[in-house]
Amino acid sequence: xxxxxxxxxxxxxxxxxxxxxxxxxxxxxxxxxxxxxxxxxxxxxxxxxxxxxxxxxxxxxxxxxxxxxxxxxxxxxxxxxxxxxxxxxxxxxxxxxxxxxxxxxxxxxxxxxxxxxxxxxxxxxxxxxxxxxxxxxxxxxxxxxxxxxxxxxxxxxxxxxxxxxxxxxxxxxxxxxxxxxxxxxxxxxxxxxxxxxxxxxxxxxxxxxxxxxxxxxxxxxxxxxxxxxxxxxxxxxxxxxxxxxxxxxxxxxxxxxxxxxxxxxxxxxxxxxxxxxxxxxxxxxxxxxxxxxxxxxxxxxxxxxxxxxxxxxxx
Numbered sequence: 001x002x003x004x005x006x007x008x009x010x011x012x013x014x015x016x017x018x019x020x021x022x023x024x025x026x027x028x029x030x031x032x033x034x035x036x037x038x039x040x041x042x043x044x045x046x047x048x049x050x051x052x053x054x055x056x057x058x059x060x061x062x063x064x065x066x067x068x069x070x071x072x073x074x075x076x077x078x079x080x081x082x083x084x085x086x087x088x089x090x091x092x093x094x095x096x097x098x099x100x101x102x103x104x105x106x107x108x109x110x111x112x113x114x115x116x117x118x119x120x121x122x123x124x125x126x127x128x129x130x131x132x133x134x135x136x137x138x139x140x141x142x143x144x145x146x147x148x149x150x151x152x153x154x155x156x157x158x159x160x161x162x163x164x165x166x167x168x169x170x171x172x173x174x175x176x177x178x179x180x181x182x183x184x185x186x187x188x189x190x191x192x193x194x195x196x197x198x199x200x201x202x203x204x205x206x207x208x209x210x211x212x213x214x215x216x217x218x219x220x221x222x223x224x225x226x227x228x229x230x231x232x233x234x235x236x237x238x239x240x241x242x243x244x245x246x247x248x249x250x251x252x253x254x255x256x257x258x259x260x261x262x263x264x265x266x267x268x269x270x271x272x273x274x275x276x277x278x279x280x281x282x283x284x285x286x287x288x289x290x291x292x293x294x295x296x297x298x299x300x301x302x303x304x305x306x307x308x309x310x311x312x313x314x315x
Contacts, residue, residue: 028058031082035142076106082269088251109269117154257269
């Protein structure tokens with residue numbers, strides 16, 4: 001239901017700028033999400049419906065994007081009012097480093113759930129660890145995505161140059177899944193919540209695919225890039241109907257807004273997010289992890305004053 005709402009909204013985004021984001025006669029909110037078979041898109045569609053129903057004179061719509069990097073650029077340009085992002089990309093944005101040549105004018109309203117790095121290997125491809133991808137055709141995720149940021153860092157931590165040691169592709173999650181089905185790539189990276197619909201679909205049709213254990217690169221990633229990365233376990237049987245349990249790289253997700261957003265609107269968005277937790281969990285199970293205590297943990301990004309006021313009210 002909600003993904004249909006969000007898909008229709010994508011068509012309406014063209015020409016829908018930031019007007020009304022600060023209050024006035026009404027609020028028009030574009031939520032920058034991710035690929036259509038990823039969690040951001042599904043979650044964002046549900047959030048759009050709840051914001052439209054809960055905040056007076058508000059129309060919120062969800063837009064499919066390349067995710068984190070693009071979402072932050074859309075916020076900074078005024079073309080979106082809420083954006084999903086990985087915490088590592090958000091940290092780069094507020095510090096003006098790596099992908100971002102200047103500090104970006106964004107603030108956080110909440111940490112929402114953790115992303116899991118998936119390294120999916122096609123059936124018949126011999127690879128049991130990241131270093132085994134050398135010489136293979138691998139998608140790192142689309143340009144301007146948080147997936148690509150993490151994929152490049154994981155490969156570098158494994159001792160591989162992502163520009164020369166693999167045949168690099170830049171495919172979306174939908175395109176990556178189809179490429180494995182078509183036998184045109186050997187592996188792909190995807191960083192998202194559990195479960196990710198595209199990978200669930202692929203596992204059902206390609207039962208001999210693998211998802212690599214990547215826990216061996218965590219220490220190097222933390223050494224090179226900081227503490228935003230953690231080690232998470234994935235029960236593949238429970239999540240994707242595959243055998244075994246793996247360890248992988250985990251990254252927190254945050255919801256960002258422009259620094260210039262009206263304080264009352266930011267407060268109301270944050271309030272709706274947490275008070276409609278049950279409804280959002282019906283859209284995607286990752287919403288069950290919403291918790292005001294965890295929600296405030298967005299460093300090094302600053303909390304928007306409106307969000308900070310909501311957390312103070314909740315004690």
